[in-house]
Amino acid sequence: MEEETGAMEKVALDTVWEERHVAPAHYTMKIDSFSLLSDMVANSYLEQYESREFEASGYKWKLVLHPNGDKSRNGDGYISLYLVMADTTGFPSGWEINAIFKLFVYDQLQDKYLTFGDGRLRRFCAIKNQWGFPQMLPLNTFNNASNGYLIGDSCVFGAEVFVSKSEGKGEHFSMIKDPSDGTFTWEVEYFSGLTEEFYYSQVYLAGGHEWKLQLFPKGHKKQRGKYLSLFLELDDCTKSHTGWKLFVEFTLRIKDQVQSQHHEQTIHTWFNASENSWGLPSLISLTDIKNPSNNFIVNNTLIVEVVLHRLSVLKDFA
Secondary structure: OHHHHHHHHHHHHOOEEEEEOOOOOOEEEEEOOHHHHHHHHHOOOOOOEEOOOEEEOOEEEEEEEEOOOOHHHOOOOEEEEEEEEOOOOOOOOOOEEEEEEEEEEEEOOOOEEEEEEOOOOEEEEOOEOEEEEEEEEEHHHHHOHHHOOOEOOEEEEEEEEEEEOOOOOOEEEEEEEOOOOOEEEEEEOOHHHOOOOOEEOOOEEEOOEEEEEEEEOOOOHHHOOOEEEEEEEEOOHHHOOOOOEEEEEEEEEEOOOOOOOOEEEEEEEEEEOOOOEEEEEEEEEHHHHHOHHHOOEEOOEEEEEEEEEEEEEEEEOO
16 A cells, blocks of 8 residues: 555656646546535545546546545545546456556636646556546645636546557567578579570578579679679568568679689678669679689689678567
């Protein structure tokens, strides 16, 4: 009880007061003959008035009003108002509902609602099924007709409740380093006789994705006739979810088939739906490719290679 009292008092200290013209979204409680209600509860052991149950955000609630103040929580001399979880029938053991709520009192003179809330997510559970404000308004302020809250012995309170429900959706991002299947080697035979603008390797599986290499033996676009161009393409991108992206660090390599003095460059980039192919239009000059001392073409065969060093993994959060 001491812990709960302390929590209630802290809520009062953190309360944010705001005014607005829009009525409460979920429940309005109008009370006529407020003075008679005050007298009635003052002479009862409950010292409170409970509203009817109402539904908001898929759950049932009620308002509990202490018209003379909740003395058990240092609310003597104040209007005290709480939001209470009303019907928990069928809830599992250990249940909890997390909600952000606001409570209201109506200013009848200015046609505005004074709202009370702190914007925090509050946990309703079996051992604590209510939250609210033991010191919502001083009674002398509330009872003064010039403030508009109590006119003709009539007043209006209200509530809005928004429950935070976990839908189990989310993402889990991680990185794979040096996957065991990350190296793919492509032997391009009869290199001197290649006449097409570009060629594709076979599709291969690495790091959980399907890839293929795209080779432009005489260069890509502006590099045509000057450089050999090589690209890595993600072949299974149509299987990915909307808005997908995949970070990849990879090396494109032209192999020296004699002395292993390979020519290579490393790329760090994001693959996505609009950019599913990345590479190097100017990987190596055609002059260097054809130079016999570089050993890039042996028996009219060029060997190109791609090595995946790192790639991201994005899964549903669990």
